[in-house]
Amino acid sequence: MALVRTNWAGNVTFKASGVARPTTIDELREVVAGADRVRAVGTGHSFNLIVDTTGRLVSLADLPQAIDIDPVNQTVTVPAGMRYGELVTRLDAAGFALHNLASLPHITVAGAVATATHGSGVNNGNLATPVCALEMVTGSGALVSLDGEALAGAAVSLGALGIVTKLTFRLAKTFEIMQYVYDDVPREDVNEILSSGYSVSLFTDWRTPRRVNQVWRKCLPGEQNAWTGGTPADGPRHPIPDMDPVTTTQQLGVPGPWHERLTHFRLDHTPSAGDELQSEYFVPLASAEDALSALDPIAERIAAVLQISEIRTVKADNLWLSPAFERDCLAIHFTWVKDPAAVGEVIDLLEERLAPFDPRPHWGKLFHRRPALHEGFVALMDRYDPDGKLRNDFMAAIVQSGETPAPSGMAR
Ligand SMILES: Cc1cc2nc3c(=O)[nH]c(=O)nc-3n(C[C@H](O)[C@H](O)[C@H](O)COP(=O)(O)OP(=O)(O)OC[C@H]3O[C@@H](n4cnc5c(N)ncnc54)[C@H](O)[C@@H]3O)c2cc1C
Known part of the structure; x- marks a missing residue:
């Protein structure tokens, strides 16, 4: 049984005694049946305590990989x-x-x-x-x-x-995508920019009032001329200023398969900066401009602990715990420097500024205020995990009733 000590970012040290790597489903069933506490771990890319357990972690990486x-x-x-x-x-x-x-x-x-x-x-x-x-x-x-x-x-x-x-x-x-990047774009009519392609991201360091550093448009054939508001980049870009774009997927409008354009980062390179923390909040898409404007007064505080911010959209769904449950969302993401104490102060500020927009946090990133939990979900936990083996401190804080802040979105 191998030990997994930390998450990918290294900001969380797991309490788990080790990680089991079953090679068959029967072996997995035995591990779970015999455990007091157990949780699955994927590749550990989440930034909070969501994965952790006081018992054993289970990785499914050694199960047969046929599709x-x-x-x-x-x-x-x-x-x-x-x-x-x-x-x-x-x-x-x-x-x-x-x-x-x-x-x-x-x-x-x-x-x-x-x-x-x-x-x-x-x-x-x-x-x-x-x-x-x-x-x-x-x-x-x-x-x-x-x-x-x-x-x-x-x-x-x-x-x-x-x-x-x-x-x-x-x-x-299968489909083709063309990826275009634009530099230094006014943050005007955000909804128009965000709907100008199949998948659109705005990157900003919050250093220039009401402008974003880059717009990344991932377009289907025929969509490429839907927006002409930006200056096309004259070469490949990394979302974080001054970082080498060698880790990023093909840009400059070169057509290519969906899977080589929809991600920003290539599988054979470390994504993003690799030395970072992350947070993300989902607000109603209808409030996009107001929610971003609400952050302008704290832009300097954000910028001081930020590597880059990404602004995206997510379509409404019917999944109880999805941050886009029954509402189209603007997702405001922050890749922070790896300074948990300084970042924690800015997270408090952010959550205060976004509060009027009923923000929902990304479950795998850092947040402080406990989000509302769909009322049916606790009943599902009791049904499928009656002995509470899969409960951990993160789930306990989420499920807890009352108005006190959740302590465990972030490892403080
Ligand atoms: C550089 C970077 C970029 C990112 N970009 C994005 C992005 O573009 N969009 C976005 O939304 N998020 C993004 N994330 C966050 C990331 O996608 C999520 O944290 C995701 O959950 C990580 O997947 P993982 O395999 O590492 O899961 P882990 O972090 O290992 O686990 C996450 C949760 O899934 C559960 N889980 C894992 N496997 C199983 C299983 N077999 N059965 C049941 N539960 C399981 C774990 O118990 C845990 O609760 C990014 C993270 C990083 C580090």
């Missing part, structure tokens, strides 16, 4: 511990695609779905929205399959309902 494409129903069934980077090339080779991807391909499908990880696009739901079935080992060690309406409560699970072993995704036909 099963159903070309008639246009679905794929994927082992939960597979990383997107390994899945996407196989899908593309078979003529299929996922509708969207996060900024990086390094994360596991189960870890991403469990936290409602997302890319951008006014018509694109998060990465849990195409899930049409899943299989999981519950707290008692039973193997159950879920589909249909059950997925509204169980797809975005925060790892609290069971260890997911397989996920089935609805597929699109």
Whole structure:
């Protein structure tokens, strides 16, 4: 049993006694049935205590990695511990695609779905929205399959309902994307910019009032001329000023397959800065301009502890724990410097400024205020994990009733 001591960013040291790496589903069931406390770990790219347990972590990386494409129903069934980077090339080779991807391909499908990880696009739901079935080992060690309406409560699970072993995704036909970057764009009519391509991101360091450093437009053929408001970049860009763009996917409008354009970062390189913390808040898309303006008065405080901020959109869905549950969202993301104390002060400020917009935090990033939990979810936890094996400090703080702030979004 190997030890996993920290998350990817190294800001969280796990209390877990070690990590089991079962090679069969039966072995996984035995591990779960025999554990007092247990949690699944994907690639550990979350920035808070969501993964941790006082018992054993379980990695599914050593389970068989075969995928099963159903070309008639246009679905794929994927082992939960597979990383997107390994899945996407196989899908593309078979003529299929996922509708969207996060900024990086390094994360596991189960870890991403469990936290409602997302890319951008006014018509694109998060990465849990195409899930049409899943299989999981519950707290008692039973193997159950879920589909249909059950997925509204169980797809975005925060790892609290069971260890997911397989996920089935609805597929699109493979498609091409062209990625264009623009420099130094006025932050005017944000909704128009954000809807000017299949997937659009604004990057800002909050240093220049009401301007963003870059706009990244990932366009379908035919969409490339939908917006002419920016100065096209004269070469490849990294979202963080002064960083080498060698880690980023092809830009400059060169057409290419969806999986080589929808992520910002390439699988064979360390994503982003690699030495960082992250937070993200989802506010109603209808309040996009007002929510961003609400942060202008604290722009200097943000900039002082920031590497870069990314502004994206996520389409509304029906998944209980999704930050885009029943509302189209603007997602305001912050890649911080790795200084938890200084960042913590700015998170408090941010949450205060965004409070009028009912912000929902990204489950896998740093936040302080406890988000509202869908009332049905605790009943699902009791049903699939009656002995509380999958509960950890993070879940305890989320489930806790009352108005006190959640202590555990961030390792303070
Ligand atoms: C550089 C960087 C860039 C990022 N970019 C984005 C982005 O573009 N968009 C975005 O939304 N997020 C982004 N994130 C956040 C990231 O996508 C999420 O934290 C995601 O959950 C990480 O996946 P993981 O495989 O590392 O899961 P982990 O962090 O290992 O686990 C996350 C959760 O999933 C659960 N889990 C994992 N495997 C299973 C399983 N088999 N069964 C049940 N539960 C399971 C864990 O218990 C935990 O609760 C980024 C993070 C980093 C470090």
